[in-house]
Structure formats: structure tokens, C-alpha cells
Amino acid sequence: MTESRPRVTVSGVMWFQTVRRLIERHPFASDAALAVIFAALVVSDVLTSSDYLTASKAIYVPAVLLMTLPLAWRRRAPLLVAAVVMGALVFESLAVGSAPTPDLPLIGWLLAIYTLAAHSERLAALFGGAFSLAAGLVWLGLDDFLFPVVVFGGAWLAGRMVRQRETHAQLVEERSTALDREREANARVAAADERARIARELHDVLSHSVSVMVVQAGAERMALGSDRAATGETLEAIERTGRQALAEMRRLLGMLRVDEPPAHEPQPTLAELDRLLSQVREAGLPVKLQVEGEPSNLPPGIAVSAYRIVQEALTNVLKHAGPAQAQVIVRYASGELELEITDDGRGPRTEGDPGHGLVGMRERVALYGGDLDAGARNGGGFVVRARLPLATTQA
Secondary structure: OOOHHHHHHHHHHHHHHHHHHHHHHOHHHHHHHHHHHHHHHHHHHHHOOOOOOOOOHHHHHHHHHHHHHHHHHOOOOHHHHHHHHHHHHHHHHHHHOOOOOOOOOHHHHHHHHHHHHHHOOHHHHHHHHHHHHHHHHHHHOHHHOHHHHHHHHHHHHHHHHHHHHHHHHHHHHHHHHHHHHHHHHHHHHHHHHHHHHHHHHHHHHHHHHHHHHHHHHHHHHHHHOOOOHHHHHHHHHHHHHHHHHHHHHHHHHHHHOOOOOOOOOOOOOHHHHHHHHHHHHHOOOOEEEEEEOOOOOOOHHHHHHHHHHHHHHHHHHHHHOOOOOEEEEEEEEOOEEEEEEEEOOOOOOOOOOOOOHHHHHHHHHHHOOOEEEEEEOOOOOEEEEEEEEOHHHHO
16 A cells, blocks of 8 residues: 555546646637537536526526636637626626526636736737726626725736736747857857967967078078079979968958057967966966976967966956965876866855856867866866867877
């Protein structure tokens, strides 16, 4: 016996959820089925209550059918359905005179009034509510006006409350969708800005490398003289191609720097990491540096990106971690460079825009086919781990 109760409860819940899903998927079919069942019950009550309902069945039956069957369209045409249902009540009340009216249709009246208030605009809801109240006064008379006011008014207020809650939920959903779209747009803009920044930095690095190559090729061509004409022509082609590449890179950079003056100072690398950490300490963040492995000569692009990742991670700590301490680990592994920046501050923010610092870091890591892992740290704080492979850049 103790094992059967949970099974019965679970089965009942599953059955209820199934019925609810069917009703949500087929609202008109469910309303029509409800209206037909309710009409059958009311007509049966009228036909079996001859001792109580003393007026003619030719009045009761058409009236109750008009009070019940139109409920099938209650969500499609709430004002029209409420007018038909309450009009049938007025017709029945006037036709039977002092004879009693069936009580069971009261459920249909309340359902029509509730649906009218819940699925109609304000003006239509007010008009339908006033008409329903007038029908209630015709039904009971002015002496018993409190009953239709309380009962019909209660159904109308319940419908309006549901309407307001659904409207509020829809506004919240629309606002959330708009915020999501805005957040995605901001992220795309931040990614584009970061790509432009990376392109500018790489331009400086590549311009230096290609310039050195052009100068060396020109010097070697001049040193060969006329004895080795074929080699000189090859070097001249290398020099010419290098100059063309420099011109194209300057043209590309001109597109990226529409509103920004060109920068002439060299791009920072990991060699300037000590100076960066000193600036961070002066800003109020205690930070330690730990270098593991044997430092090697990094490709210029990797060196710039590694510096920028550490810089952005420490900037985020200053902005969001609160009172905290940080540690930077630079690990020279076989064929790759690993960076780890940790802090013991308040951890990641749970609300609002998380910022675009991580966007820039991901763009830099993705440029070289690396990996970035950022998130809450065990024991509190935040951690950023980046892996930059060196094999593809050195090949």
C-alpha cells in the first residue's frame, strides 16, 4: 500500500500535464468540447427539473443553449460571446416572468465574463462588463443588485488581473529579448573593435619584419654586383614584393584607422610585463609574477597577444574583483605558451553585462588556434587560463 501511492500520484500528475498540453495546443477544440459537455448538462438539468422550473421548456432550452454553446468561441470573439450569453439571460428572465430560472448556467455566465475581461482590450472589456452587470440586474432585479455586482464584478476583475499579468509577462519577455539582442550586438561590436586593434598591432609587427627583409634583400643585391645576375634578380623580386606588401598593409591599416591617429611607439611584449605589474600595484592591486620553464624568443605576434591578455585580465581584476590579490603565471612549455591569471576577489558578476574584456582575449587566442578558459575559481575569485601554440607560428 505504501508503494502504490507515489505511483498513483505520479500518474495523476503526468495525466494532468498531458491534458494541459493538449488544451494549450488546441484551445478552440478544448473550448468547443467544454461548451458541448456543459450544454448537455444544463439541458439535462432543465428537462429533469419540471417541478422547479415551471415555465415552458420552449423558453428554457433555447435560452440555455445560447448561454452554453457560444462558449466554444469565447477566446476568439469574447465580446460577441459575452453579449450573446448575457443577452440570452435577459431574454430568459423577461420571458419567464416570475418563474424561476436554472442556476447551473451561472457557471457559463461567469466564464463568459472572465474571458471577456481576460482577452479583450480595455474599452471592450468595460463595455462588456457594464452590459453583463445590466443583465444581472434584469435577472435578479434592483432589490438584489449586490449579488450580480459582487459575483459578476469578481469574475470581471479576475479576468483583468490575469490580462494585466500576461501583459506584464509579455513586456518582460520582450524587454529580455531586446536586451539579449543588444548584448549580442555589443559583443559583435566589441569583437570587431578588438579584431581591428589586433590588426593594427600585427601591422606594426609585420611591417617591421617585412621592412627588415626588404632592407636585407636590397643590401645583399647591391653587394653581389654584376657577377651573380640571376641571384640579384631574385633578390630584386623579393625586395619589390616586400615593398608591395608594405604598401598593401599600410592601405589596409588606413581603412582600420579612419578616426584614429597612427601609433608610432612599439607594441609591448612580455619583456615589458614587469612594468605592467608595477603599474597594477600602484593602482592598488597586489600581484605576483611566476615564470615557469625556460624563456624563449616568442614570435612577435604571440608576444604582443600574451601581453595584452595579461593586461586585460588584470584590468578586469581591478574593475570587478574588489579588495583582492592576484597572481600571474607565465609557463613556457614545449611548443606552446601558457598564461594563468588568478585572483581571490569576489568572483564573476552574476547580473548585468559581463563586459567585453573576455571577448578581446578570446579573439587573440583564436587568432593563433589556442584555448581560453575563464570562470569562477575554486575557493573564490576568478581565473583566466590561456594557451597559445607556438608550432604553427614558427612553421
